[in-house]
């Protein structure tokens with residue numbers, strides 16, 4: 467197995483991450499953090515998350531890998547892979563870059579075994595979500611290793627929490 471990957475997500479109190487193909491909440495500092503972490507690196511996402519990006523264009527300054535089962539699906543600005551194994555092989559071509567798994571639910575779940583770090587923005591609210599991140603608090607393989615102070619954006623309370631595989 468190659469270098470371990472990293473997960474990055476913003477989650478609510480119930481590990482919710484999205485609803486109707488959209489994020490639950492937009493917090494500018496969270497967006498900045500996401501950009502800072504992933505910039506210059508490789509990002510791996512599902513086809514639905516790719517289509518949820520603003521204007522459906524890939525993330526600038528990053529190698530974008532998009533998963534789809536559809537063999538006819540191609541993108542001008544991203545690498546399309548058709549299986550987890552194909553992604554694992556593809557990322558080997560970028561040994562100098564970190565690899566961030568950026569969602570959504572199906573991708574987080576399938577790539578969790580290949581990751582050793584998770585950068586989670588935990589939003590202190592329970593939204594009505596239809597997709598979730600795997601609950602790392604009930605997973606004995608993971609522990610919290612760093613946590614920011616509580617932050618606020620208008621009435622939204624959130625913090626940055628880092629989990630690492632034990």
Ligand SMILES: NC(=O)c1ccc[n+]([C@@H]2O[C@H](COP(=O)([O-])OP(=O)(O)OC[C@H]3O[C@@H](n4cnc5c(N)ncnc54)[C@H](OP(=O)(O)O)[C@@H]3O)[C@@H](O)[C@H]2O)c1
Nearest residue numbers: 475476484487488489512513514515534535569570571572
């Ligand atoms: N809060 C956050 O940090 C965060 C981050 C990212 C996304 N989200 C949210 O999550 C939601 C999208 O998540 P989702 O789970 O519905 O969709 P997704 O994971 O983004 O995409 C699912 C699609 O990925 C492809 N796929 C998945 N596994 C595959 C495999 N093993 N091989 C080949 N292709 C595979 C399939 O595409 P085809 O159908 O084309 O075959 C599948 O339909 C949205 O609401 C989005 O806003 C939240």
